[in-house]
Amino acid sequence: MDPECSRLLPALCAVLVDPRQPVADDTCLEKLLDWFKTVTEAGPSLLLLQENPCLVELLFRVLKAHDPRPRVLSFSLRLAGLFAAQEDCFQYLQVTPSSSVSQQGELLPMLFGESGPLGGAAWTAPTVRSGWLQGLRSLAQHPGALRFLADCGAVDTIFSLQGDSSLFVASAAGQLLVHILALAMRGPAEGHPSPQGCDWPACAQKIVCHVEDSLRSTATLQVTQALNVLTTTFGHCHSPWTQGLWVRLSPLVACLLEKDPIPASHSLVDLLLSVARSPVGSSDCGLWETLAQTLSHLSPTQAGPLALGILKLQDCPQALKTQAFGVLLQPLACVLKAAAQAPGPPGFPEGATGDSITVDTFLSSKSACVGLLCQALAHLELLQLLPQRPSPWPQAPLLRAAVAILRFCHGSAAPTSDVGGHLCAVLAGCVRVQRAALDFLGTLSQGTGPQELVTQVFAVLLEYLTSPDSSPMVLKKAFQATLRWLLGSPKAPSCCDLDPHTQLFLGELLPVLRKRLCSPCWEARDSGLEFLTQVTRHWGGQAAFRHALLASEVPELTGQLLRDPESYVRASAVTATGQLSSWGLYATPTGPEHPEVQQESLFTELLHILSTDSEGFPRRAVMHVFTQWLKDGHADVAEDLEQFVARVLQAASQDLDWEVRAQGLELALVFLEQLLGQPGSRCPYAVALPEAAPPATLAQVLQALCRVQLFEFALRALFDCDRPVAQKSCDLLLFLKAKATPCGGPQEAGASPDVVSVEAALQRWQAGEQGQPLGELEPEAVMAVLRSMDLEGLRGMLAKSSDHMEKSPQSLLQDMLATVGVLGENEADCY
């Protein structure tokens, strides 16, 4: 420990035990504990205690206080636990005499035993009980601790704390039990203990017996506690003894399945999955049978998470996987059955036929039906993305089911059965199911399906996109699903263009998109623009798409939305027009109602937004578009590159939004890289393209940078009050410096008047006076300034978080003492 901290520590300990002093807040005490933890982990605790006797005295004094404050008591318990984690220190604390306190005694039993806070009034505070548990958790690291726990009867107290009214305490008690069990089984008992338990250590035997009793209990709460302890055990302990534990307890767990209703079914599912994921699962000890049995006993809603968990397992019998998959598919099988015009198998694998229990759940209530469907859809969506998903994957029936659900929700399905009628009534207009089904349908786009089904998918998506009743969120999901299906659709074999079905669909889709862009609901306009951006990004070069889009009036409408009253929409419109323009699909609006913008190019219009828009989102979007244009060599940019960069940087430098300024630096970096002839320099594996022109000389580059006032922009950003901007600028200048130095660059300019004035301006900027411009700069002067600056040092400074000064333990101790001191002064002032 550093000497200054050692010097401050006695005063702090005195403050903590003084009941007249206000207790520092919890955060300070937590930070203090964190610090002690690092200190004890770094060196011997015993030495620490011997060098700082005030710590032991603190523990004694807190114990002896008549009315200890719960926070301080909890802190002391945790602190003692941290020290006692090392065996020698544990021994020391067991029999420590206090130096100045009249009473002496065994400190640890006094803290954690029955004579300690356990029986006192402070025990009613949850923080004390939590501190007691956490103290023991830290302490229980060696065999001596086990004996101590047995001697002071702590395990029984932990049992009772499992049912504590505070959830934090109850959870900590459960975890502590697992920790003690693992500790007890470590060492001599490690290996394969017999399931009967005759060779189990006493402490472990006691805990396991308690778990057994709890599993046999009729109270659901106790069963839950036992299951949670076991779940944690199998989740964290992977030693061979866990196998013996499972063999011993699995009959009791299996007994739970015979009860009706099954108690604590959620916890049971968690336990079984935890066991299956542990090494126990890889050895067959009846686990798969229990899982199969559980799957068939649980209600459809409860069985869903278990089925998904089973399907995620790496090694698992195929029969069980089939059963689990059947459980997940059942709700969809039910829907298919209800929607079927003609009777026939839905096409799902055996075991997923929509059994009567699932049907009952569907019919029981609206919330049960909606809940079950949403759960099944979400689980199947997750599963579809996994490499170990069941094979063969029933793509076609799943597609049919998703379409059927969406039709039920839309009211366009015509069911023939009673269940169908019920589903129709329950699902009509249900936004929750619509969202889940659209997400699921989108995920299914990764697979293929028969053309007739794909046509149905597009038809139902079009229904949702067209329907005035689609809520904004549903519309967004419909657009997303449509995009995924469009991008996943096959290309025509003969040429690289879109296939005829997709072209046909586009013909229907674009008028809908056009209408959505005119919607009075801003979310609809926004989703439409996002869709347009994405689809253009992928298909901007496809002739059929270009043709359809140009004929659709959509680009003009997009341009008009640059003046939308809603800032999110303006931002999306900026991105969309930027994308359209990149592909040559954007024509400036020339409608009669906008004569004022007739002659303006999109660049001018976007620059206008960057300089004048009151909201940050559109301005950020403009910067992203400009950066992209620069990267892509957009025609508007290539026309006069330097003019473009200069104007953008000028607008960005005055922006109040730090993200815009940071993006300005990004653009500057792209420009710099292009000038230096290193396109894609940040991707070492990129294929080097043949360069049209040789890279310019460094002198020319620096001249160009001066002309676009990039230096002024970057140097100003170096002292930006927002750290990310300053960091980015620092990186940029370092990059430039590194490029310039080896090439020999312009010679030293010495202390020319230019350099002096630049340095003076920089000092003023650093001091916060950013008003003054640098004026015309010479490359030599700039390079001289760069060389004279300690950019590496600055980067190091910027990399530290803003509170690095205040994070030191010394500062923490001083703060805590100062708080008390300040309060003391105030008290004095009162007299």
Next chain:
Amino acid sequence: MMALPYITEHTGFTGTVYATEPTVQIGRLLMEELVNFIERVPKAQSASLWKNKDTQRLLPSPLKDAVEVSTWRRCYTMQEVNSALSKIQLVGYSQKIELFGAVQVTPLSSGYALGSSNWIIQSHYEKVSYVSGSSLLTTHPQPMDQASLKNSDVLILTGLTQIPTANPDGMVGEFCSNLALTVRNGGNVLVPCYPSGVIYDLLECLYQYIDSAGLSSIPFYFISPVANSSLEFSQIFAEWLCHNKQTKVYLPEPPFPHAELIQTNKLKHYPSIHGDFSNDFRQPCVVFTGHPSLRFGDVVHFMELWGKSSLNTVIFTEPDFSYLEALAPYQPLAMKCIYCPIDTRLNFIQVSKLLKEVQPLHVVCPEQYTQPPPAQSHRVDLMIDCQPPAMSYRRAEVLALPFRRRYEKIEIMPELADSLVPMEIKPGISLATVSAVLHTKDNKHVLQPPPRPAQPTGGKKRKRPSDDIPDCKVLKPLLSGSIPVEQFVQTLEKHGFSDIKVEDTAKGHIVLLQEAETLIQIEEDSTHIICDNDEVLRVRLRDLVLKFLQKF
């Protein structure tokens, strides 16, 4: 409302009509517009022979399919309108109106339009709610008063949305999008509508929308003989508006933003297409005008004018008419037709929530609401679902509401009440006998003190029947209480009876005086003394029994 003159002027109606003020004023505007439209094109002669059933049968469809053509009437005149309106008595929300003392009637806000009402009809012990066109959406009128509908014995549910599948918000979105697309392409938009109601909300929507859609330079025309009055009236009914709009009045600002549209010349209104409108008319534009049936009114001219160009669009927003039938005479038509019915009245989901909230004992509704619409028979969500099932009725069916009147409230005159001496027979329950005259007038019942015994009047004049005074017999006191058998036997023994035997029966006891050959049957609500013609003994025993009972 539009049929009111037919009832008040042609049926010998002599009663009073109750309505809220906005209903009367806006109703007058609607009728005035109708009369104006009809009278603009007077017909020299009218044909009625075709209404003969035999002739009608031979006519082409749809004329031959028209039902009850014989009951079709000519449109009323403005005089008839004024006469009908003069019979209306104005009422306000929550005002209690006594009808002949039998029931009390109260209008409540229904949230559908300015002044639109639901009604509560209640007696002292029964409550019937009549729910007509109501809306739970936040539009311009005062919100629907649901709380007052609670505890109804019967809730009569009518006036639900005509288009249950069309969500008004979605339809407004469609309306705006289609309007914008048409105008952007240089086309005109025609909106056939009534001069009041949804148009206020549409104008408000457009007020917010036109700037964002870049339509600020497009003129909006509202053409109706009552356009000016409608726009002005809507601004002065502050107390009938929703809270937001009411608060604007205190700022003071006009509650509806169409005032600003008019001020900035974006919305212009004209009584007809003749006159000023012809000078100001500029295309592309948006025109709101009537009649939504497209059979008369200025809308007919615009249909003729714009029908041939596919650039133009007609957008139907009123749900009352089939747009296909409305368009039939104009076919073939090149202009685009968009159907966006905006019906803010309750849909079935809202009804279900309303019923859960209000919890009436019984629901009565038209037969159509108890089954899915014929065109969508699978949509079981489009019908009323409540427990017990709703009781349905058909057109012109007379229905007995499912409750019985069990109690009437009767008032007691103070002097009579003064004379009563209640006796507590159980804790908290006191009884008193009353002798009085029940006086009933206007369905109000009053107990008055009985007249003094009539003095003999010499008998010269014959009494008129109305002077008959009911006979006031001296009433025997009423008895209450129960007879404790053991104590009763002891009392009998005390009074010299011996050889007493008590038998338990199913209903009570039999006390047998064997010596006197007498039987006393004591049951819960009766006591019989059976003795063999010994009146003295009977009276003696009776008095002994009476000692155990309370009299009043």
